[in-house]
Amino acid sequence: METEVRLESSLWVGIKRYRAVLSGWHFNWTEVDKKNRDKKTISVPVAEVVGVEEGRVEILPQKSVEDTDKDFTVFYVKRISSGSSCGLLWRLGRIQFSCPSRVLRDQWTKHLRTALKTHSPLRPNRLLVFINPFGGKKKGRKIYHSLVAPLFELAGISSHVVVTERANQARDHLLKKDLTGFDGVVCVGGDGMFSEILHGLIGRTQQEAGLSENDPTVALQPCPLHIGIIPAGSTDCVCYATVGVIDAVTSALHIIIGDSQPLDVCSVHQASALMRYSVSLLGYGFYGDVLAESEKHRWMGPLRYDYSGTMVYLSNRSYAGIVQYLPADPLLSSPRDRTRCLSGCSVCSRSTERLFRHSSESGSLYSSHFSQFSSDSEGEWVSVEGRFRCVSLTCMSSSCPKSPLGLSPSAHLADGTGDLILVWDTHPLGFLKFLYRHTSTEDQFDLPFVEVHRVKAVRFSLPSGKEEEVYKETGGLREGIDEEERGYIETVSRNGSQQHLAERDTGQEMTNEQKMATPFLCGLCCSKAPAKSVWNCDGEILSSTEILCRIHGQLVRLYARGIEDGAAMHNCGKENDNCQMGCTLNK
Numbered sequence: 180m181e182t183e184v185r186l187e188s189s190l191w192v193g194i195k196r197y198r199a200v201l202s203g204w205h206f207n208w209t210e211v212d213k214k215n216r217d218k219k220t221i222s223v224p225v226a227e228v229v230g231v232e233e234g235r236v237e238i239l240p241q242k243s244v245e246d247t248d249k250d251f252t253v254f255y256v257k258r259i260s261s262g263s264s265c266g267l268l269w270r271l272g273r274i275q276f277s278c279p280s281r282v283l284r285d286q287w288t289k290h291l292r293t294a295l296k297t298h299s300p301l302r303p304n305r306l307l308v309f310i311n312p313f314g315g316k317k318k319g320r321k322i323y324h325s326l327v328a329p330l331f332e333l334a335g336i337s338s339h340v341v342v343t344e345r346a347n348q349a350r351d352h353l354l355k356k357d358l359t360g361f362d363g364v365v366c367v368g369g370d371g372m373f374s375e376i377l378h379g380l381i382g383r384t385q386q387e388a389g390l391s392e393n394d395p396t397v398a399l400q401p402c403p404l405h406i407g408i409i410p411a412g413s414t415d416c417v418c419y420a421t422v423g424v425i426d427a428v429t430s431a432l433h434i435i436i437g438d439s440q441p442l443d444v445c446s447v448h449q450a451s452a453l454m455r456y457s458v459s460l461l462g463y464g465f466y467g468d469v470l471a472e473s474e475k476h477r478w479m480g481p482l483r484y485d486y487s488g489t490m491v492y493l494s495n496r497s498y499a500g501i502v503q504y505l506p507a508d509p510l511l512s513s514p515r516d517r518t519r520c521l522s523g524c525s526v527c528s529r530s531t532e533r534l535f536r537h538s539s540e541s542g543s544l545y546s547s548h549f550s551q552f553s554s555d556s557e558g559e560w561v562s563v564e565g566r567f568r569c570v571s572l573t574c575m576s577s578s579c580p581k582s583p584l585g586l587s588p589s590a591h592l593a594d595g596t597g598d599l600i601l602v603w604d605t606h607p608l609g610f611l612k613f614l615y616r617h618t619s620t621e622d623q624f625d626l627p628f629v630e631v632h633r634v635k636a637v638r639f640s641l642p643s644g645k646e647e648e649v650y651k652e653t654g655g656l657r658e659g660i661d662e663e664e665r666g667y668i669e670t671v672s673r674n675g676s677q678q679h680l681a682e683r684d685t686g687q688e689m690t691n692e693q694k695m696a697t698p699f700l701c702g703l704c705c706s707k708a709p710a711k712s713v714w715n716c717d718g719e720i721l722s723s724t725e726i727l728c729r730i731h732g733q734l735v736r737l738y739a740r741g742i743e744d745g746a747a748m749h750n751c752g753k754e755n756d757n758c759q760m761g762c763t764l765n766k
């Protein structure tokens with residue numbers, strides 16, 4: 180049995196004396212005053228030590244090494260509060276120690292290096308990096324070379340960098356080229372670039388396992404390589420929802436220390452063909468229209484979504500559809516339980532056991548998923564039909580700077596479920612209220628025309644010709660229904676039995692304000708609203724409308740750890756500035 184590394188000695192930082200202790204999971208140093216009394220302690224988990232160098236080393240503004248033989252420098256993760264974002268910013272902390280002898284210095288560097296290997300076994304040695312030079316504000320290359328590459332170098336990571344020259348180059352590389360020796364793949368870009376990596380890695384893994392991605396019932400094999408995201412895109416939702424901040428240095432440090440965050444992935448099929456995978460947003464109606472509109476205005480950069488969002492909102496559209504879903508176990512969690520999936524989430528941890536339960540027995544991962552598509556579970560599908568402003572499915576909260584709590588604030592990153600959000604047709608100001616609540620802490624699901632369901636799978640289809648006649652397009656409100664009623668008809672089928680619900684009560688009275696806004700909003704839109712929308716699949720438009728979606732629990736792993744709760748990081752119980760014990764969170 181390996182014995183735990185322990186080392187304790189006096190060390191100097193400038194003229195101050197410190198008692199430094201490396202024991203188990205922690206490295207800490209306490210200032211000792213002239214009367215031998217302990218002053219401030221800084222404690223760093225060994226797993227968060229970025230690197231240990233002989234001599235006095237600096238890397239910013241540029242690397243410099245003073246090769247003195249009694250000194251060593253420790254680089255570590257230091258947290259600072261991020262202001263507006265929900266997570267914590269990570270920065271590179273640095274401390275230069277002086278030892279009484281070279282022998283002791285060598286002992287410290289050796290023990291620290293051994294300890295950090297033991298306590299963070301997933302640290303990458305070699306990474307494959309793809310940079311999209313055109314993502315977001317087109318700063319991907321600069322962000323990587325000025326902020327990320329020096330940190331990778333410091334941590335001893337070697338990287339093979341590919342600056343993409345066309346869309347799907349990264350995906351094709353991962354599908355075809357030799358990936359031997361790489362521990363992970365890093366994308367520098369936005370959600371679209373992440374999606375390329377996701378498709379390449381999932382595809383490659385299934386190819387090697389001899390599994391057909393076109394079969395929607397197949398139990399997909401989890402990907403062995405980790406994915407790192409350096410945010411340099413427009414929405415950067417996957418990064419925000421898994422790290423809590425959009426910050427290249429924070430993300431680079433998560434990669435360096437080999438953090439590992441499993442992530443659910445949704446497969447999207449049409450008949451027997453795989454269309455795409457999704458993690459953040461699979462959206463029909465509003466989000467599909469926004470994406471289609473925004474593609475015409477790519478030159479605007481990230482602002483294209485604000486512009487297109489406004490235009491699409493003003494066009495006031497709703498679409499007919501049939502949504503069927505397979506509910507997840509309501510005893511495990513609920514999208515309305517007001518909890519949040521944070522770092523170390525217990526719902527996700529418990530799910531790991533449930534999702535992989537049969538793997539050791541049957542030799543096949545995900546065998547429990549497979550059973551949910553057997554004929555036995557057919558009866559559990561719920562079906563709703565009507566007109567929708569939008570139908571959205573997300574495997575995680577999908578928080579992003581535009582919406583800090585996200586599309587579904589209580590969704591989980593790795594519980595094997597997705598949240599289905601149905602926004603029924605409603606008055607324009609009602610829909611505006613729904614959208615607006617995404618920007619605040621007000622509950623966007625607490626509206627009479629909104630439903631949210633935690634699901635394992637979803638099917639979407641268009642109503643048959645007969646039903647389409649009934650719901651003839653009039654741009655927002657349906658023909659034949661009195662405008663004052665603002666209701667709609669839905670056909671609900673639970674466990675196969677058809678139930679006809681006339682007039683869903685939206686519970687809303689039209690205010691004078693709304694009445695005044697109606698002619699203006701409808702004037703922009705009423706004549707030529709299309710009968711169908713498109714699906715927005717993580718920023719890509721799907722070519723089919725009728726789809727089958729299925730959530731695959733923990734199919735990929737990111738170099739991340741979920742959103743850290745700032746308050747909980749202070750294990751000393753003191754506020755930022757007074758924090759002295761067991762905590763590296765500084766203002």
Ligand SMILES: CCCCCCCCCCCCC/C=C/[C@@H](O)[C@H](COP(=O)(O)O)NC(=O)CCCCC
Nearest residue numbers: 369370371412413414415416460488582614717718
């Ligand atoms: C009155 C204020 C209205 C504000 C509405 C805010 C709602 C925002 C929810 C955003 C969820 C985003 C989910 C992520 C989607 C991305 O995958 C996708 C592609 O991103 P990228 O590759 O970086 O371009 N982004 C979008 O589809 C943008 C949706 C914007 C909707 C307004």
Ligand SMILES: Nc1ncnc2c1ncn2[C@@H]1O[C@H](COP(=O)(O)OP(=O)(O)O)[C@@H](O)[C@H]1O
Nearest residue numbers: 314315343344345346368369370371372412413
């Ligand atoms: N060199 C390239 N030229 C054009 N498109 C690219 C290139 N590299 C990647 N892409 C594509 O650009 C799309 C958007 O990239 P992304 O990095 O997500 O930026 P944004 O967040 O601004 O949309 C992705 O779908 C990706 O496939």
Ligand SMILES: [Ca+2]
Nearest residue numbers: 443574591596
């Ligand atoms: Ca999930």
